[in-house]
Amino acid sequence: MADPRGFMSTPREEWPRRPVEERVRDWNEVYVPGALLPIISRQANRCMDCGVPFCHDACPLGNLIPEWNDLVSREDWRAASERLHATNNFPEFTGRLCPAPCEAGCVLAINQPAVTIKNVEAAIADRAWEEGFAPPCPPERLSGRTVAVVGSGPAGLAAAQQLTRAGHTVAVYERADRIGGLLRYGIPAFKMEKRHLNRRLEQMRAEGTKFRTSVTVGEDIGAAELRARYDAVVIATGATAWRELDVPGRELAGIHQAMRYLPLADRVCEGDLEVSPLSAAGRHVVIVGGGDTGADCLGTAVREGAASVTQLDIYPLPEAERNEFTQPWPTYPKIYRLTGAHEEAGALRTAPAADADARLFAASTLRFEGDPDGHVRALHLVEVDERRKPLPGTGRTLPADLVLLALGFSGPDREDGLIDQLGLALDPRGTITRDEDFTTNVPGVFAAGDAARGQSLIVWAIAEGRAVAAAVDRLLNGGASRLPAPIGPYDRPMTA
The missing domain is CATH 3.50.50.60 (FAD/NAD(P)-binding domain)
Known part of the structure; x- marks a missing residue:
């Protein structure tokens, strides 16, 4: 805790937006470029380094928020990047797209404006790319085991990156012509410019993840054929069946x-x-x-x-x-x-x-x-x-x-035949059922993200991707895994 009185002496100040008349004439992000760094160290100083940081529980990723707030307040950006990436594969996404339940759980928010956790996260992620703190992390050796991930949204990408780094050979199948799921086709560029997505995908390619675009599993390749080709399959197609x-x-x-x-x-x-x-x-x-x-x-x-x-x-x-x-x-x-x-x-x-x-x-x-x-x-x-x-x-x-x-959305789309061809069981909501290890009723087939949880937030999708990766890794390694599993399949946001 760099400044014990920071939360009393410094008011909350958020990343300023560009003038309305300017930003509605383009598709760039709404925020003033470069305006975050001059204020973010002071904002991180507002963190009280609580003995029991409820921001941890409010975030399903378990982000180490007080730790990287302290490091940012001291302008130790490399260490802050290491602590942030320890729990979050894609902080440049969540720092722009997440509604920040962590801020609702900030202890300071009991009677004052919360710490600008989301802005601090975005600043660390952007600085990490600028300074080269986020290099590719290819595995030291390959396991010889193969995994197919169906769907390239945040859950699928997080699962793929974790499994690739663990040494497995991973192929991501996407029915669209570009990787990214709703991050690519659904989230407007004024909320997150696609350069952030493209940069992360290049990192994943350098680590060894394979991408297969314009492939609809269930049509272009049969679900049974896919299952036979890989040691494990992760279904992360999202909840795209609209109401x-x-x-x-x-x-x-x-x-x-x-x-x-x-x-x-x-x-x-x-x-x-x-x-x-x-x-x-x-x-x-x-x-x-x-x-x-x-x-x-x-x-x-x-x-x-x-x-x-x-x-x-x-x-x-x-x-x-x-x-x-x-x-x-x-x-x-x-x-x-x-x-x-x-x-x-x-x-x-x-x-x-x-x-x-x-x-x-x-x-x-x-x-x-x-x-x-x-x-x-x-x-x-x-x-x-x-x-x-x-x-x-x-x-x-x-x-x-x-x-x-x-x-809103009610569950995964069934028109491509993937669910029916595999014979996956669904719950009354129309989402894929799974047990405590994220496994479906079909051996070797796992389900993660909105396809199984239902429509949710990007932080929950990434947490699901990381957790399902640990479950797959345990299967492929005979019961052991060093990958983190931040949530279980039945965990839900905190409610009154």
């Missing part, structure tokens, strides 16, 4: 799932397309769903030049501060948060009728209305109470010629 909205007019043209819309914008940034075929330019956009995916759609539509954008959230407007009775510390509270996309929409007034920024809270979609050509033109909604019951006399109509459904 539907069963209301009149759903069949109208112009209503699309968010995960049809977002990847096209990413492909424009990759240079594959000049313009997205679902571009929001000049259109009245309504986003149904109040979560992170909806916010990603919001920021994307603003950058594409939408005539208006409104986001519907069925939940009531959250409180500005934690409710200590219903959401006590150190749980992650549902409070009003202003993401970069919401800040942009509010400043540009993309939805003049919204309750706050671009959002309508406690709003439920009743039906869609179309024109004679069968294209959506309006969305009819009603306000609801806390039990989601419609409130009489609160009906409203919004103009809408592009509707994006961001209602």
Whole structure:
């Protein structure tokens, strides 16, 4: 603990965002480049080095937060990088994309603004790459055992990197034309520029991980053939079966799932397309769903030049501060948060009728209305109470010629045949069942990430990848493994 009074003398200061008018004209990250390093040592000094650091429990990776906060406050970036990478394969991802449950669990957050843990993490990761503190770590010798990882999101990539470093020969299968899963096609570039992903993938290639793109397991290669070819298989395909909205007019043209819309914008940034075929330019956009995916759609539509954008959230407007009775510390509270996309929409007034920024809270979609050509033109909604019951006399109509459904995901997609060909058992939620060692009902086949856990956060996905790697390593080594296993398959976030 470098400064015992740092948390009393230094106020919280976050990574500043670029001006709205500037950043909505490009797809670069919203933060001011280089503005984090001048403030981050002081912010790390705010860490109290608690005797019982609850930030550890709040983060499924078990990140050694007080340790690397202390090292950053002393500007020992090499040691900080070593401590950070000891528990997290991809801190440059989590430092940008994770909603930071660790900060909700910060002891300082009991009565003060929490330590900027997420910003410190991003600063360490970026400095590690700049200074060469994250070189490839190929194994000293190969085990002669082989593993196939199906899916290249954060869970699959974490599992692949851990197993490769343990000496196994690992091949990652991805049905898209590029590696990364939703990190590649789903997360907008203004939240995380793809150079961070590309750089990490080059490190993994140098370590020995093999990547097989444009291969749909279940179609291009049979699941049984894949299982026969490798000593173990890890299913990390994510929860890509999206939820539907069963209301009149759903069949109208112009209503699309968010995960049809977002990847096209990413492909424009990759240079594959000049313009997205679902571009929001000049259109009245309504986003149904109040979560992170909806916010990603919001920021994307603003950058594409939408005539208006409104986001519907069925939940009531959250409180500005934690409710200590219903959401006590150190749980992650549902409070009003202003993401970069919401800040942009509010400043540009993309939805003049919204309750706050671009959002309508406690709003439920009743039906869609179309024109004679069968294209959506309006969305009819009603306000609801806390039990989601419609409130009489609160009906409203919004103009809408592009509707994006961001209602979450129920489990892995089964259309490719992978699950059925292997005969994997599913639970009532539609996710893959597994035992305490992450093994499915099929010998030698493991499941990790959202495909088995259900829709979750990136830190949980990486933790699952690291834990399943340890389980696979134990199988291949006859019961022993030196790989860390930060969580079990039945662990869940802390709740009240």
